[in-house]
Each structure stands twice: as structure tokens, then as C-alpha cells.
Amino acid sequence: MNAVEWYFVLAALLFCIGAYGVLARRNLIIVVMSLELMLNAVNLALVAVANFVPAAAGRGTLFVLFVITIAAAEVTVGLAIIIANYRNRRTVQADEYHDMKG
Amino acid sequence: MPGGDFHPVYFSIVAAWILVAGIGVVASRSVVRAAVSMVLCFLGVAFAFALLNSALLAIVQILIYVGAISVVIIFGIMLTETPAGPRQQFFNRQSVIAAPLVVATAVLVAVILVSGDLLTAGETAVNPGLRQLSSLLFNRYVLPFELVSLVLLAAMIGAIVLARREDRQ
Numbered sequence: 559m560n561a562v563e564w565y566f567v568l569a570a571l572l573f574c575i576g577a578y579g580v581l582a583r584r585n586l587i588i589v590v591m592s593l594e595l596m597l598n599a600v601n602l603a604l605v606a607v608a609n610f611v612p613a614a615a616g617r618g619t620l621f622v623l624f625v626i627t628i629a630a631a632e633v634t635v636g637l638a639i640i641i642a643n644y645r646n647r648r649t650v651q652a653d654e655y656h657d658m659k660g
Numbered sequence: 661m662p663g664g665d666f667h668p669v670y671f672s673i674v675a676a677w678i679l680v681a682g683i684g685v686v687a688s689r690s691v692v693r694a695a696v697s698m699v700l701c702f703l704g705v706a707f708a709f710a711l712l713n714s715a716l717l718a719i720v721q722i723l724i725y726v727g728a729i730s731v732v733i734i735f736g737i738m739l740t741e742t743p744a745g746p747r748q749q750f751f752n753r754q755s756v757i758a759a760p761l762v763v764a765t766a767v768l769v770a771v772i773l774v775s776g777d778l779l780t781a782g783e784t785a786v787n788p789g790l791r792q793l794s795s796l797l798f799n800r801y802v803l804p805f806e807l808v809s810l811v812l813l814a815a816m817i818g819a820i821v822l823a824r825r826e827d828r829q
Contacts, residue, residue, distance in 0.1 A: 573769070578758055609712040
């Protein structure tokens, strides 16, 4: 196996660990953390490509910089929404937000 | 670490670190413990970036993820509270379906990525250097750079507006 492929496998595993957290956890803050794991996995794959594939040399790194910035914005807005919801409903458990139908 | 080529020993240590910490985030019952695992996982990813010859990204990762994002999430934990209880309270009903689905996705993604022909990928690293990176960022990618600053501003204002306590009287 190629060097870059080992990093791909690691990134795929980390991504799926994060995906499981997003799908299976009830606490919304842990869901946000798992989302961050998924973003980190993608960053890892991008940096591996930037390091080992000559055609992607500088661009991979720049793309990761942009992803990190957007991830920071996403976390702030996401947590603000969670806290605003917590203030109204006194819970951060995803299953208990069941009065949003219609 | 000179070069930044593939080191199997370092890679396996870092990979094990990242995966164990990642599982810690998803599996731990306490939210605070999950947050600590998340910080460790971010640190592991920073080590992986350093192994991949991008010192810049390793530093950025530690500054933004280990520093800023973790603090924001810990503040989020502080401002909310989660009840303690049995396992059913931590995992929702679809967790039983999610587990095989996620394992299948991992296998599928890994197989696809590995079987794809990245013929140009070599064992040796290509290092663009900080000077080249910054000239690329501020010439060719200057528009996305400016747009990202707008996004950050919008996110900041949005977070303040959303999380502000409303005193109507």
C-alpha cells in the first residue's frame, strides 16, 4: 500500500467514528464534537494528498486552512443555537426536541 | 523530522492515538470526558500534520482546534447540563442501526480510496514552503480569503444575536 493510502484509511476510520457519534449520540454537544472529528478526518486526507501528490502541493494546505476557518465559524453558531434552545427547553438531548412539527 | 516522508512507526503511533481518542469522544458517558478525548484527538491530528511535513498546519491546528474550538465547546458544556443515567440516555434509538451502517461506510470508503489510482502519488514528500503558500494565498486565492473573513464576521454577529439573553420588559 502507498503512503498516502495509509493516511486515507486512517481518515476514513476517523470520519466514520465521527459519523457514528453524529448518528447515535443524544447529547447535542457531543454531536458537535463528532462533527469536528469528521472535519478533522477530511483535513487529514487533504493534507496527506497535499504532501504526497505533487500536483496538489500548495492547494491542499490552503484548502485545509479554509476548512479550519469555516469549522470555527460553524462551532460558534452551532453552540449558540444549542444554548438558545437550552434556554427555552432546559435540555440538550436531541430526542427531546419533539415539539417542532409543522 | 527532516523530509516528511512516510515513517511507518511514527504513523502507527499517531494513528492509534487518533483512533483511541476519537472512540473516546463517541463512547464516553461524561460530556467532560468526551471533551478531553476530543482535545487529545485534535492533538493527534496536529501530530499527523507535523508528520506530513506541514508545520504551519500543525501550529494552526493546535491554535484553533486545541485552543479556541475546545474552549468554546467546554463553555457550551458549562452553560448546559446533562442528566446522568443509564446507557439509553446517552445513545438514541437508531444507534443499533447506525453501528453496522458506519462500519460498512468505513470499509467502502477505505476500499474506494485505496483502489483508486493515485499514480502520481510518490513515497517522498513535496514541500511547497511557507513563502510559496502565502503568495498562492494572497494572489490566486485572495477572493476566498476575503470571503472567509466575511463568513467569520457573520458567524460572530450571528452567535452573539442567537445566544444573547432576551430581556423583553
